[in-house]
Amino acid sequence: MDIDDVVNRFPGKYNNAIGQMIDDLPNNARYQAIRRVPSVPYLWSEVLVNEVIPWVGIECARFGESRKEIRERLGDFSSFKRSPGDSPVDHYFSIGLMLHFDGADRLDFIEATAAFELSYSGVRLLERPFGEVLTDLRSKSVDFSLDDSGCTLTGCGIELYTPAPDELDIDVEGVALRAPVENRDNSGTSEVVIESSANEDTLF
Structure with a gap:
């Protein structure tokens, strides 16, 4: 379900919340991280995929x-x-x-x-x-x-x-x-300190 679906199914109910969410996008770090051009809004499909x-x-x-x-x-x-x-x-x-x-x-x-x-x-x-x-x-x-x-x-x-x-x-x-x-550069050893120890695995 996308924003248009919500608006159509619940007319008027979430308008303020949707408007607030859009207004907050400039301060949303995750959204800003995936934008291609700073200060240019994206379609929702471009934000999510x-x-x-x-x-x-x-x-x-x-x-x-x-x-x-x-x-x-x-x-x-x-x-x-x-x-x-x-x-x-x-x-x-x-x-x-x-x-x-x-x-x-x-x-x-x-x-x-x-x-x-x-x-x-x-x-x-x-x-x-x-x-x-x-x-x-x-x-x-x-x-x-x-x-x-x-x-x-x-x-x-x-x-x-x-x-x-x-x-x-x-x-x-x-x-x-x-x-x-x-x-790839496999010479040398990374000097980065591990932030937190974790017994994590990878998918591949």
Whole structure:
């Protein structure tokens, strides 16, 4: 249900609340973080759905950006390491993103869950049955190959995760985005301090 549905079903009842919500958008940090052009309002569909830019990332987190600037942009997070020698992963739980960085603390891998409504080529990728997503991608002439975790979109650096790839009615639970190999810098060790210890895992 979107705003138009609410207005049509409950005429007049929520007008003040909707107006207040729109007026508050300039002070809404999450909304501001995903806007492409500062001070220009977006359609609700553009606010709620984030389009993948192959080999670049997403608007609020692009490959090659520093950990520091992304943290300043996105706000609250926790950090964890898969193993002692790894660079910390920043988990933005409230918006459904886990961001991985190379040895130079530059973004090189993104994991998104259903809280982050991700799309590609106009197709919503998350929290929809795997079969529906594949059908829609095929209708957009997007090539993909199936695997044990879901599928990989050919030549895009995009991977879809579902817990049961053979069951097409099970929802896609995660999307992974990979940076071009040449952008990765694995030299050195990240000096970032982990904000809070967590026994967290990743989808892939």
